[in-house]
Amino acid sequence: MEAQLTEARPRDRAATRQRLLEAARMLFGEYGYTQVTVRMIASAADANIALVGRYFGSKAGLFGEVLAGEPTVRAVVEGDRAGLPRRLAEYAAERMSHDPESPILRSLERSAGDPEIQALVRERLLAVMIEPIAALLGGPDAHARARMATAVFLGLGSVRRLVGPETPSPADVDRLTAVFELCLGLESLP
Template identity: 50%
Template structure:
């Protein structure tokens, strides 16, 4: 819960406990810290339970805030979900490195997640929330602005959007397979061999 700092008498800018000496102004609420706690809590909960399985009350409790603050800073639950997505920049950085070795970068990104038993927040959000109508547009906008269009911008030749969508399917798809089978079989594979195979797949998807 945001702590409320008690100020001195109105209009004085002084602290009664210091003999009336002037003191630096103190923010009543650490808004940025609270806002970040809410975002972090929402990211974790949406990733674990999906959009439909999370309430504003759950997010507020996880962030040690109250529901009024969540609504004040972000509006609705759908608005908060969109804000969480807008802060996910890892894939933007992977794609932004230039067209020459884009298939290799995508492969290394995928293989790193497998090796380190991790999935990005976006992957989890997509896996668990893609079917919910309230956030469909937010997810589409994120995929378009952060993954598909940045790839299209780097591709020469015919049908760049179709090729970018195919690579995106490899990169972001497969959620049900991961949840049902896990990634143990992939983790047992040689990391270098896995990266090479993935590079071949992304190269084929992005090729003219």
């Protein structure tokens, strides 16, 4: 009987941890990081408040875990260097045509300036976008060029959130491709 209880605990822990992640994702997405409390998350997950600290260290640690589970642009960055501007433009255009599917992306819009999570957001942006683009680019100022393209990409998302979704035309995709080519400085690289 004792073996059965021991075996049940890890599943309960995993299930509780998952409930906390799901509750945090929902609440952060709806209210933003600053407005959500650990108590709110624990209550929504039907879990003890102390478990947030045990499993994630802090509210910021929990936010980091939620952020780590969000989609990335990895598939867009993978591929040949010359095709990167077009891939970025097509991906950005596709995202412009519908509301953000991720509540965490909406939360980041409201909460990225919060001192508790600024480092997490910065690390995530570096890891999933800037560093992979810089590595693909190589050459002089690769990091600065990757930051410029990332700024354009994120700016497009901000406009979509403020103005609403709009389906870009093929000419819009061509213009975005040209903008990304300039940002990435590919015309000057061998």
